[in-house]
Amino acid sequence: MNEIEKKRISKFLSLILRHHPETIQLKLDENGWADVEELRTKSAKRKVFFTVEELDEVVETNNKKRFAFNEDKTKIRASQGHSIDIDLGVEPQNPPEYLYHGTAETNIASILEKGIEKRSRQHVHLSIDKETATKVGMRHGKPVILTIRTGKMAEDGVLFYLSANGVWLTDFVDAKYISR
Secondary structure (H helix, E strand, O other): OOHHHHHHHHHHHHHHHHHOHHHHOOOOOOOOOEEHHHHHHHHHOOOOOOOHHHHHHHHHHOOOOOEEEOOOOOEEEEOOOOOOOOOOOOOEOOOOOOEEEEEEHHHHHHHHHHOEEOOOOOOEEEEOOHHHHHHHHHOOOOEEEEEEOHHHHHHOOOOOEEOOOOOEEEOEEOHHHEEO
């Protein structure tokens, strides 16, 4: 499978597994898992075709590890980034002292005043390093990397979760914990 086809399938999976499963009448369970064969069948009705092997290649080669299979590869889900109500089944964890958030310069004034909101997603996404945060910020324009005092947030009772693909998640980052 070529890179263009892999990207096309990945974008389709993101749409279906993170945001709009109803587009193909796919049912996700409470933890966001979908049956692989049902996904393939219902995708084909929308003229999106892929084999189990191609799906496996998309999952295994995605550098952001956006998707995951269950142990026997009969179910698939998005690792995080949902705009639909999903319980990823992750337990709260203590974050490192600092995490990072990449955003565009145009968002800085609002963030420094109001904090970082999850908006249409289930969580705010934070990165373990500045390099990853820079890549995230570049998607929205000229990137700005914010340092988040997550250790202090956790001390103050804020809960953090670590997704299967290494993205730290929380509900909200108050502006008092953010620095440029």
